Amino acid sequence: MTTTEVNNRDWVALEHQYYQGTFKRQPLTLVRGEGTRVWDSQGNVYLDFVAGIAVNVLGHCHPAIVEAVQQQVTQLVHVSNLYYNTRQIELAELLGQQSQGMRSFFSNSGAEANEGAIKLARKYGRLHRNGAYEIISMNNSFHGRTLATTAATGQAAYQATWAPLPDGFKQVPFNDLEALKAATSEKTVGILIEAVQGEGGIWPSDKAYMQGVRDWCDEQNLVLICDEIQAGMGRTGKFFSWEHYVRPDIVTMAKGLAGGVPIGAMLTGPRTDLFTPGDHGTTFGGNPLASAAGIATIRTIQENHLIENAAQMGEYWNSKLVELCTRYPIIDSPRGIGLMRAVHVQHGLAATIVQKALEHGLLLNSTAPDTLRMIPPLVLNHGDIDEATAIMDLVLSKIEPIA
Ligand SMILES: Cc1ncc(COP(=O)(O)O)c(C=O)c1O
Incomplete structure (x- = not known):
């Protein structure tokens, strides 16, 4: 035009x-x-x-993203996850290095990354916590627009119209460890938290609180999921915002991961690395084009x-x-x-x-x-x-x- x-x-x-x-x-x-x-x-x-x-x-x-996308688009835009693709694996390798050993699953958006994390936590509950399935998240949080992530989002305005929302989600006040402890029951499997709330208006969590959340998760055999979708990719002065605080079990990413090309990621450490073939999937997630943009983004962040x-x-x-x-x-x-x-x-x-x-x-x-x-x-x-x-x-x- x-x-x-x-x-x-x-x-x-x-x-x-x-x-x-x-x-x-x-x-x-x-x-x-x-x-x-x-x-x-x-x-x-x-x-x-x-x-x-x-x-x-x-x-x-x-220029790094433009070049990476231009090159990739002439080689291979998309292949199914039925096959290996080098770009996807390279991007996962970079994230593995950044996270000291977590393994990745790629999706197309932040909400999908959180959906994957919720499923993984539920699998953990089924295997290691007597079928526990409930996720506790924070008031004023934001986790996405799918029904499950809307149920996890602690803002009434996002939830009001869509009842009944999926079962298994509960919110407590942010930065309030006692409230979190009081809300935990035998049904609880995990805590989903933004270390720095973004959509809620930029509210960093307290260091002692995050340490308390980590300790509580360890004590109660709960899974700690950190939503890095807005705060990740170096924005807070660390690659992951949780690096200011404590190491989570599961990390979700999206937004800046491929510098503007749509992608999401769900990373996990060994304790919760439980997906087996058939548990989860995606058509587009981590395709060569999005992954090439992700590689270029991370390398440019590092080199510059x-x-x-x-x-x-x-x-x-x-x-x-x-x-x-x-x-x-x-x-x-x-x-x-x-x-x-x-x-x-x-x-x-x-x-x-x-x-x-x-x-x-x-x-x-x-x-x-x-x-x-x-x-x-x-x-x-x-x-x-x-x-x-x-x-x-x-x-x-x-x-x-x-x-
Ligand atoms: C912290 C956080 N989680 C999840 C999401 C949802 O990501 P997406 O819009 O890519 O689904 C957002 C989007 O603003 C976000 O800020």
Whole structure:
């Protein structure tokens, strides 16, 4: 399609006509990306602090991903999991090295990765905990949109319409070990947790709490599942966010794993490595194309020291947020870790800030009326942060204080 053709079509109207009304979208049609920038159909450029919701870890169209996908697409796009494929095994090898020995199963999304983890935990329960099957997850968590992962998601808004949800899920307050202990019964088989809650508004867990959860799992013969779908891939300044805390039994990944090409992964250590042929499966999961993109993503993260960069840029961005919070009382309580950040917004004005920032060339995201979330690419640099700070400054200076 030529640029004129792109510009001449009313994409919003066409979307209303042909796409189901599932998404509450920003008034923006994106057509191109490079590094930390994206361009809309009218040629306007934006600094991207959303990054496909923590997906574009290398930024947009990173040469390593472009090259890997271009090469792979001329060799082999897809083969069934009835056969071995070198790319899938290479990606699993890289993840095995990162996780000190876990084995992988690839899917296409985060929800599917969590489904696999739930099934694996239930198999563990059947074999090693008298048929226990219940998963305890956390209030304010997010684990996906399938029925089981909706049942595991601790937010009423996501669950309300879909009753009856599958049995075997229960939520407790986050960072509250006593509540977790009190909720554990003979039916419980595992704990599903984000070490840093993402969709819930960027809430890191407490170190002592996570250690307590690990100890409780060991004591009670429970399986600890860490959902790394948003916080993984170096975003928090470690490859896995659990590296700040404790080692889980099962890990789920997706989002940034292949830098934007759809993929999910469920990793497990020896204790829960229980799937045998026929237990689980997928048509597309870990196909050569997605796996090639995953390999390129991990190698680029390693070679370009992007995990260290995420930690350093995270600190720098946080220092700017702290400064902005002191100057503008409408925002406060900066929080987060690495390049996973949020601020609290007074008077439910987060959406207003998102809208105004967009008008000035900065993409942000609100997870709730009082929460602004920033999850930029890991290739972010000081210049990007200075530019984002200047835009935030301008936007915040124009918002009338409410008494
Ligand atoms: C922590 C977490 N788990 C699971 C998911 C679901 O992933 P997907 O949308 O790829 O199914 C998400 C998506 O936002 C997430 O943030």
